[in-house]
Amino acid sequence: MTKITADQIRKLRDQTGAPVMRVKKVLDDLGGDEKKAMDILKKEGFEKAAKRVERETKAGIVSVYTHHNHKIAGIAEIFCETDFVARNELFTALGKDLTMQVASMGDKDFLKQDFIKDPSKKVEELVKEVIAKTGENIKVGRVWKIVLGE
Secondary structure (H helix, E strand, C coil): CCCCCHHHHHHHHHHHCCCHHHHHHHHHHCCCCHHHHHHHHHHHHHHHHHHCCCCCCCEEEEEEEECCCCCEEEEEEEEECCHHHHCCHHHHHHHHHHHHHHHHHCCCCHHHCEECCEEEEEHHHHHHHHHHHHCCCCEEEEEEEEECCC
């Protein structure tokens, strides 16, 4: 039997938001295979996110990113269920990532775009990952790309 370490559990928990005992059970069942465990836990998280899609989102933030040349900006409305999550580090980091994305790639088909920091996933998947980790529904509202002089 493979020994599951606390570091393995912590790493997968941080990446997926899954409960500690669920992470440990999946790792035990898979003989410590972190890659397979990650796939299963992400899939479960996406399934949970799908169940939250109808929940009302009354809280949120407006996030702004300005490119280093100060000539391009990205702005995004991001909604969640509670002010508690709106102030959460994961949620504000999502805002930064989304506004950087819109500043770089524009707002056309925004959620379907490849995520600039990890092209193996779409922007929509990034949002679902944060939903799974926070346990709240999250919706992206209006997004804008502003370019000086256009």
